[in-house]
Every structure is written in C-alpha cells, then in structure tokens.
Amino acid sequence: MSRDRVRIVEVGPRDGLQSRGTELSVDLRIAWIRQLAAAGLREIEAGAFVRADLVPAMATSEDVFRLAADLKVETLWALIPNLRGFQRASDSGAKAFAFFTSASETFSQKNSGCSVEESLVNFREIRQLSEMSPVRAYLSCSFGCPYEQSVEASAVTNLARKLDAAGADEIVISDTIGIADPESVATIIAAVSAEVTASKLTLHLHDTRGSALDCARAGLEAGIGSFDSSAGGLGGCPFAPGAPGNVATEDLVTLFESLGCRTGIDLDQLIHSSLWLEKVLGEQLPAKSLAERRTEPPSDD
Ligand code: MG
Numbered sequence: 001m002s003r004d005r006v007r008i009v010e011v012g013p014r015d016g017l018q019s020r021g022t023e024l025s026v027d028l029r030i031a032w033i034r035q036l037a038a039a040g041l042r043e044i045e046a047g048a049f050v051r052a053d054l055v056p057a058m059a060t061s062e063d064v065f066r067l068a069a070d071l072k073v074e075t076l077w078a079l080i081p082n083l084r085g086f087q088r089a090s091d092s093g094a095k096a097f098a099f100f101t102s103a104s105e106t107f108s109q110k111n112s113g114c115s116v117e118e119s120l121v122n123f124r125e126i127r128q129l130s131e132m133s134p135v136r137a138y139l140s141c142s143f144g145c146p147y148e149q150s151v152e153a154s155a156v157t158n159l160a161r162k163l164d165a166a167g168a169d170e171i172v173i174s175d176t177i178g179i180a181d182p183e184s185v186a187t188i189i190a191a192v193s194a195e196v197t198a199s200k201l202t203l204h205l206h207d208t209r210g211s212a213l214d215c216a217r218a219g220l221e222a223g224i225g226s227f228d229s230s231a232g233g234l235g236g237c238p239f240a241p242g243a244p245g246n247v248a249t250e251d252l253v254t255l256f257e258s259l260g261c262r263t264g265i266d267l268d269q270l271i272h273s274s275l276w277l278e279k280v281l282g283e284q285l286p287a288k289s290l291a292e293r294r295t296e297p298p299s300d301d
Pocket of ligand 1: 015
C-alpha cells in the first residue's frame with residue numbers, strides 16, 4: 001500500500017449525537033469538541049442545522065457554532081439539509097458545509113423531505129451562495145437503503161457525477177445503515193472513481209455487522225484516502241431504523257497506523273476523551289480500542 005497518510009473527519013459531535021433522545025448540553029458538546037481537537041482531529045462535524053422537532057439532539061447547534069469559533073479547529077463542518085439550514089449555519093458562523101442527498105428516492109423523501117432531483121437543485125443553490133467555503137456532499141444509502149433495500153450502483157455513480165459537476169469539493173460515499181462489505185466497497189468505489197477522481201471521495205461507514213474496519217481497509221485498497229468516523233463509535237441515524245454507531249475513530253486510527261498510514265491523531269489522548277464521554281453519557285461506547293483501557297464501568301444512575 002503506497003499511501004502513507006490518511007485524512008479522518010470526526011463526525012461524532014453530529015452523527016454520533018444526533019440519534020440520541022437526550023440532548024447533551026452546549027457546554028458538554030463544546031468540551032467534547034475541544035478534546036477531539038486537542039487529540040489532533042483537524043476536521044470535526046460539530047452540529048446540524050435541521051428541524052429541532054425532528055432531531056432534538058441538534059437543537060442547540062447555533063450556540064455550539066458560536067462558541068466553537070474560539071476553539072482551535074482547522075475545519076468545523078455544519079450539516080445542512082437545505083437553504084434554510086445553510087442560512088442558519090452561516091448566521092451562526094459556520095464556514096464549511098456538509099450537504100446531504102441520497103442514492104435512494106425513498107430515503108431522500110424521508111430524510112430530506114424532497115426528491116433526489118430537488119435536493120440537487122438545493123445543492124446548486126447552496127454551492128453558489130457558499131462562494132469559496134468548502135462544501136461536502138453526503139451520498140447517503142450508497143450501499144443500500146432501509147426502505148428500498150438494494151440500491152443500483154448506477155444510482156450512486158450518476159448522483160456522484162452530478163454532485164461533482166455541481167461543484168462539490170468532496171463526495172462522501174455513505175453506508176448510512178452499515179450494510180456494506182469489503183466486496184461492495186471495492187465495487188462501488190471502483191464505479192464511482194471512474195466518474196469522479198478518488199481524491200474527492202470520502203468513505204463514511206457504520207458498524208452494523210462489525211465489518212466496518214474491513215470495509216475501511218477495502219476502501220483504502222481501492223484508492224480512498226479520506227474517512228469519516230465517530231469517536232468511541234457513537235452514532236446512528238434518526239431516519240435510518242436500526243442504524244448502529246459509526247466506525248470508531250480510535251479503531252480506524254489503530255488500523256491505519258498498523259498499515260503504515262499516519263493519521264496525525266494522538267490515540268492515547270483520543271481514548272482518554274472517549275472514556276470521559278462514557279462517563280458523561282453513563283454508558284459504554286462500542287469502540288474496540290476502548291475495552292482494554294476501561295478501568296471501571298460507568299455507573300448506571
Ligand atoms: Mg452516518
């Protein structure tokens with residue numbers, strides 16, 4: 001493997017927290033983001049500008065972005081579903097935007113409230129308004145949909161090509177429900193790479209079947225050098241029934257470093273942060289790298 005460095009985008013403070021019924025306070029969200037940055041994570045998705053009645057855990061994202069401006073984070077990504085979300089994020093000081101659309105028509109309707117084609121119209125408008133700011137586009141359900149089951153590879157490649165043509169800086173091939181396996185990762189990445197240069201692709205994995213690390217390795221072998229993950233393996237999706245946690249950042253760092261790929265992340269410091277988060281949440285997180293470092297179980301009360 002010739003690659004000696006990989007990029008990791010930490011999505012825990014958004015994808016990790018969003019599916020939780022209980023909301024973490026703004027102070028705790030900021031404290032976590034500060035710790036992640038201190039552990040060497042240069043890009044962090046810090047919140048979502050979505051409907052608070054549908055995703056209450058992200059309701060205070062305005063405050064998080066206003067306070068996070070003082071943190072030393074290279075890029076703070078704001079998740080936005082539409083123009084209104086973009087405007088709220090901009091007004092809160094966000095300077096990097098993560099848009100989402102889907103390879104599945106049903107998922108787009110349920111997750112974004114519009115058709116895939118309508119979401120592309122929204123994306124083009126946001127791309128124009130965001131001017132020089134980086135904009136990444138999640139291509140949800142790239143490996144399968146919780147409503148439509150299988151998704152055609154051509155639906156993924158067509159949409160990736162359209163997003164690229166519309167000016168996406170980065171396209172995030174997302175296994176929203178954790179249904180990918182190493183073979184499907186190799187197939188989809190090869191198909192999309194034929195349309196969009198691999199350096200613009202990121203792989204976003206969830207660990208439903210415990211195979212996310214194998215999928216990450218398959219992605220690396222297929223030419224991907226950029227990965228999303230969530231510290232501790234926290235995660236889920238409020239509109240993807242049964243979606244488990246994202247692949248754990250600790251576990252990705254451990255895998256990549258073992259393969260000779262530097263991540264720039266201090267694993268000890270990251271694990272320390274996730275153990276703090278376990279205490280805050282009062283539960284054990286799924287990251288494999290945490291198990292051996294846990295000295296006492298969190299209390300249940
Ligand atoms: Mg996700």
